Amino acid sequence: MSDAVKHKILLDESEMPTQWYNVAPDLPEPPPPPLHPGTHEPIGPDDLAPLFPMGIIEQEVSADRYIDIPGEVLDIYRLWRPSPLFRATRLEQALGTPARIYYKYEGVSPAGSHKPNTSVPQAYYNHAEGVKRLTTETGAGQWGSALAFATAQYGMECEVWQVAASYRQKPYRKTMMEIWGATVHPSPSNVTDFGKQLLADNPDHPGSLGIAISEAVEAAVKDPDTRYALGSVLNHVLLHQTIIGEEALLQLAKVGETPDVLVGCTGGGSNFGGLSFPFLREKLAGKMNPTIRCVEPAACPTLTKGEYRYDFGDTAGMTPLVKMHTLGHSFVPEPIHAGGLRYHGMAPLVSHIYELGLVEAIAIPQRECFEAAIQFARAEGIVPAPEPTHALAAAAREALACRESGEEKVILTALCGHGHLDLAAYESFLHGEMVDADLSEDAIAAAMELVPAL
Numbered sequence: 001m002s003d004a005v006k007h008k009i010l011l012d013e014s015e016m017p018t019q020w021y022n023v024a025p026d027l028p029e030p031p032p033p034p035l036h037p038g039t040h041e042p043i044g045p046d047d048l049a050p051l052f053p054m055g056i057i058e059q060e061v062s063a064d065r066y067i068d069i070p071g072e073v074l075d076i077y078r079l080w081r082p083s084p085l086f087r088a089t090r091l092e093q094a095l096g097t098p099a100r101i102y103y104k105y106e107g108v109s110p111a112g113s114h115k116p117n118t119s120v121p122q123a124y125y126n127h128a129e130g131v132k133r134l135t136t137e138t139g140a141g142q143w144g145s146a147l148a149f150a151t152a153q154y155g156m157e158c159e160v161w162q163v164a165a166s167y168r169q170k171p172y173r174k175t176m177m178e179i180w181g182a183t184v185h186p187s188p189s190n191v192t193d194f195g196k197q198l199l200a201d202n203p204d205h206p207g208s209l210g211i212a213i214s215e216a217v218e219a220a221v222k223d224p225d226t227r228y229a230l231g232s233v234l235n236h237v238l239l240h241q242t243i244i245g246e247e248a249l250l251q252l253a254k255v256g257e258t259p260d261v262l263v264g265c266t267g268g269g270s271n272f273g274g275l276s277f278p279f280l281r282e283k284l285a286g287k288m289n290p291t292i293r294c295v296e297p298a299a300c301p302t303l304t305k306g307e308y309r310y311d312f313g314d315t316a317g318m319t320p321l322v323k324m325h326t327l328g329h330s331f332v333p334e335p336i337h338a339g340g341l342r343y344h345g346m347a348p349l350v351s352h353i354y355e356l357g358l359v360e361a362i363a364i365p366q367r368e369c370f371e372a373a374i375q376f377a378r379a380e381g382i383v384p385a386p387e388p389t390h391a392l393a394a395a396a397r398e399a400l401a402c403r404e405s406g407e408e409k410v411i412l413t414a415l416c417g418h419g420h421l422d423l424a425a426y427e428s429f430l431h432g433e434m435v436d437a438d439l440s441e442d443a444i445a446a447a448m449e450l451v452p453a454l
């Protein structure tokens with residue numbers, strides 16, 4: 001291996017980007033507006049005010065290409081940012097590929113994923129407007145712990161509804177949230193009307209992300225000092241995550257590289273959008289021409305099998321209607337280990353960009369993903385979270401195609417979290433107990449019937 005190869009491409013704190021990038025004004029067509037759940041008319045800022053502070057609502061609908069990151073947020077970002085970009089030379093060797101593989105590692109954040117990139121500004125804007133308490137949902141626990149960390153920085157209260165199945169399976173994520181001062185309920189819970197209704201039917205209800213969102217929204221709208229925070233899907237969340245791609249652009253430039261292929265895992269679309277949108281800007285400006293590919297789990301294939309329709313973000317139908325790729329808001333995916341990828345919808349921005357043909361999408365079953373993750377961990381050391389194993393499997397497919405063709409492509413991906421609290425998933429894979437969850441086409445068809453006809 002040449003001495004000239006840099007393994008870690010680092011930025012100094014002084015080189016950290018100071019603006020987020022909003023892709024919407026650069027798109028050939030604007031994304032369709034969100035609609036009021038009752039009237040089906042486009043919503044205005046006042047409709048969102050019970051849920052979000054004005055600082056966040058302005059970003060949700062902003063037409064500005066760049067938005068300054070507040071100094072206080074930059075200061076907290078500096079606890080772990082800029083994050084490293086790694087060249088995966090040992091993985092390249094293991095795969096026998098002439099491709100060059102780079103990964104942007106977000107597991108260095110306090111919560112262990114990319115989620116604090118948005119939980120910190122969300123806490124900041126709420127705190128600035130006098131909000132005392134934030135409510136949210138969490139599946140695998142990554143978003144709940146990121147918000148608990150951020151609210152602790154501002155001395156705010158944080159109340160988290162964690163999908164019951166994962167609340168029972170992942171006690172350590174709950175402990176992390178409690179260390180940072182959050183209150184955690186299993187969802188469905190007996191503290192909301194919607195939760196009580198579901199528990200009355202089934203006291204052992206496993207819950208879902210859509211249900212937990214309904215509970216957190218219900219709790220927020222009932223209290224004037226409380227707002228709700230969402231960890232993915234919405235425009236402002238993807239905006240905050242663009243710090244990932246902006247840093248990666250600077251880091252690749254330091255080693256004179258431009259990507260040929262960019263792959264990212266998509267649950268709600270935030271780490272994918274965060275990494276890819278700055279590169280999409282360069283592509284639309286004709287400065288580079290990477291293929292940009294979303295990777296989703298075969299058990300929850302929102303982009304590749306869902307329909308592009310107006311649908312609710314939650315199960316109870318309390319959120320605005322957004323146009324997105326959806327499997328239906330009542331769809332409950334199989335309990336695959338990548339909890340962060342088990343959401344029925346996809347970010348409206350990512351869905352729109354996919355419809356415009358600017359990005360591609362593929363779905364991969366979980367065993368191929370864990371196989372790629374084990375190979376990655378043995379070569380590069382880091383144990384990935386179950387979600388980015390999908391991106392790693394896609395990167396491995398691409399690298400192996402290069403081995404066949406002899407092409408020296410530059411592949412870029414985001415390793416958006418570490419898997420230290422997901423070892424049960426690895427145990428199940430290593431003991432041969434993991435199965436590729438069957439996708440029930442009937443379940444999708446039944447869920448799609450409940451999507452409003454718009």
Ligand SMILES: *Cc1c(COP(=O)(O)O)cnc(C)c1O
Pocket residue numbers: 113114115142143231232233265266267268269270271272340341385387388416417418
């Ligand atoms: C939440 C989460 C995801 C899924 O959310 P996106 O918005 O699609 O990024 C993926 N990976 C990790 C590590 C997560 O915590």
